[in-house]
Amino acid sequence: MFRPTDIQKKALALLKSGAKHILLFGGSRSGKTTVLVMAIICRAVRYSGSRHLICRYRAKDARSSVLRETLLPGLNKTIGNRAYHYLAHESMVTLANGSEIWIGGLGDREQADKILGHEYNTIYFNEISQLSYAAVTTAYSRLAMRVPGCRNLFLYDCNPGSPLHWAYKIFVLKKQFLSGEPLEKPELYASMVLNPADNREHLSEDYISDILDALPEKQKARFRDGLWVKAEGVIYDQFDETMIVKAGELPETFDRYAAGQDFGLNITNVKIGWLADVIYVLADYGAYNMTTKSFNAELEARRWFDVGPDGFGFPVYCDPAGGERIQEITGGVKANNSVESGIDFICAKIERKQFFICEKCTGVLSEIWDYCRDEAGEIVKVNDHFMDALRYAIFSDVQQGIVAL
Numbered sequence: 001m002f003r004p005t006d007i008q009k010k011a012l013a014l015l016k017s018g019a020k021h022i023l024l025f026g027g028s029r030s031g032k033t034t035v036l037v038m039a040i041i042c043r044a045v046r047y048s049g050s051r052h053l054i055c056r057y058r059a060k061d062a063r064s065s066v067l068r069e070t071l072l073p074g075l076n077k078t079i080g081n082r083a084y085h086y087l088a089h090e091s092m093v094t095l096a097n098g099s100e101i102w103i104g105g106l107g108d109r110e111q112a113d114k115i116l117g118h119e120y121n122t123i124y125f126n127e128i129s130q131l132s133y134a135a136v137t138t139a140y141s142r143l144a145m146r147v148p149g150c151r152n153l154f155l156y157d158c159n160p161g162s163p164l165h166w167a168y169k170i171f172v173l174k175k176q177f178l179s180g181e182p183l184e185k186p187e188l189y190a191s192m193v194l195n196p197a198d199n200r201e202h203l204s205e206d207y208i209s210d211i212l213d214a215l216p217e218k219q220k221a222r223f224r225d226g227l228w229v230k231a232e233g234v235i236y237d238q239f240d241e242t243m244i245v246k247a248g249e250l251p252e253t254f255d256r257y258a259a260g261q262d263f264g265l266n267i268t269n270v271k272i273g274w275l276a277d278v279i280y281v282l283a284d285y286g287a288y289n290m291t292t293k294s295f296n297a298e299l300e301a302r303r304w305f306d307v308g309p310d311g312f313g314f315p316v317y318c319d320p321a322g323g324e325r326i327q328e329i330t331g332g333v334k335a336n337n338s339v340e341s342g343i344d345f346i347c348a349k350i351e352r353k354q355f356f357i358c359e360k361c362t363g364v365l366s367e368i369w370d371y372c373r374d375e376a377g378e379i380v381k382v383n384d385h386f387m388d389a390l391r392y393a394i395f396s397d398v399q400q401g402i403v404a405l
């Protein structure tokens with residue numbers, strides 16, 4: 001038996017509200033994943049032959065935290081362990097009525113093709129603070145399975161990220177992520193806050209008082225109170241909203257242009273302009289699961305390389321690990337990949353107020369306040385695709401002595 005808490009009952013009601021995209025956000029251990037997984041089990045049982053996907057950034061995290069801690073215990077508690085079959089090599093559960101629940105990672109290439117090769121009735125994006133907007137929207141087209149009576153749904157959950165994160169813009173500000181315009185159909189997007197205090201009955205007595213209350217302020221705001229704030233240990237902490245520039249307020253010409261290119265399942269490009277010592281981040285573009293050739297064709301189609309009064313042509317500094325892919329990018333050359341020196345340089349520019357980002361650069365903005373170090377001082381390697389491209393664009397020039405340090 002699953003007995004939802006009062007707040008989980010409200011979350012279940014939201015799933016029936018007519019909204020198509022439903023986000024549960026809030027502090028840790030508040031019952032978000034549990035209620036969404038239980039809702040998926042109910043849907044799978046109710047709609048024979050339906051298919052549901054649960055995905056997060058890393059497949060191994062999806063298997064450990066969602067599959068083993070929540071889905072399998074949830075199935076055992078409700079339909080019992082004889083009524084389903086777990087196919088470990090497929091990361092998939094089949095029910096006696098022919099329904100399937102798939103588990104996967106959108107950050108793993110071998111997985112991405114496999115899980116995106118099917119159609120689903122529910123796609124649940126777990127811990128979306130780690131997922132890029134491009135990855136999530138690429139998966140959108142897969143919510144196409146038709147099962148009579150079943151209304152297809154996108155479910156999302158996360159601990160809040162920064163107030164510049166794409167999910168905050170869409171679900172809380174109700175704006176389109178890329179254009180900033182109001183959502184066309186805001187009624188299709190619903191969100192709800194669940195906090196640990198709402199799940200007290202299932203937490204150890206001292207969890208809130210001894211662990212969450214003792215966290216540093218910003219972490220407490222996120223993990224206890226469910227607030228969208230800049231994280232602890234943010235690398236570009238000094239960047240503030242006064243450095244976000246409207247497109248119409250950018251200088252008309254620049255001394256030089258450059259771009260940075262990151263490869264991978266999340267492929268990104270960031271274009272910058274220099275005016276004397278000042279850096280302007282002018283444009284960014286990101287895609288998910290796209291070949292380098294197609295990505296470059298997309299940049300060309302966006303007239304990415306046509307800049308300035310003198311026509312076009314500027315270096316595109318590419319992830320040096322890109323190998324042959326570098327030649328597939330117009331103007332592609334190897335970037336400098338000194339991570340720490342590059343970060344120090346950008347921090348110095350931000351401190352001197354010689355660094356501005358155009359408001360159109362949604363990818364860079366969505367990551368900049370979540371790009372952080374862990375307690376050991378290591379850079380957290382999730383949600384950093386635009387951050388790498390940005391650093392390649394800025395620091396490669398500097399290293400070649402084109403710009404004075």
Ligand SMILES: Nc1ncnc2c1ncn2[C@@H]1O[C@H](COP(=O)(O)OP(=O)(O)OP(=O)(O)O)[C@@H](O)[C@H]1O
Pocket residue numbers: 002003004005008026027028029030031032033034035158159199202203
């Ligand atoms: N209705 C319920 N009945 C029994 N246990 C529950 C219920 N809801 C949540 N729990 C338990 O509370 C704990 C936290 O739940 P869950 O993992 O769903 O929280 P979460 O909000 O997803 O946490 P995180 O932010 O860490 O991902 C788990 O141990 C879970 O089993």
Ligand SMILES: [Mg+2]
Pocket residue numbers: 032033034157
């Ligand atoms: Mg969770």
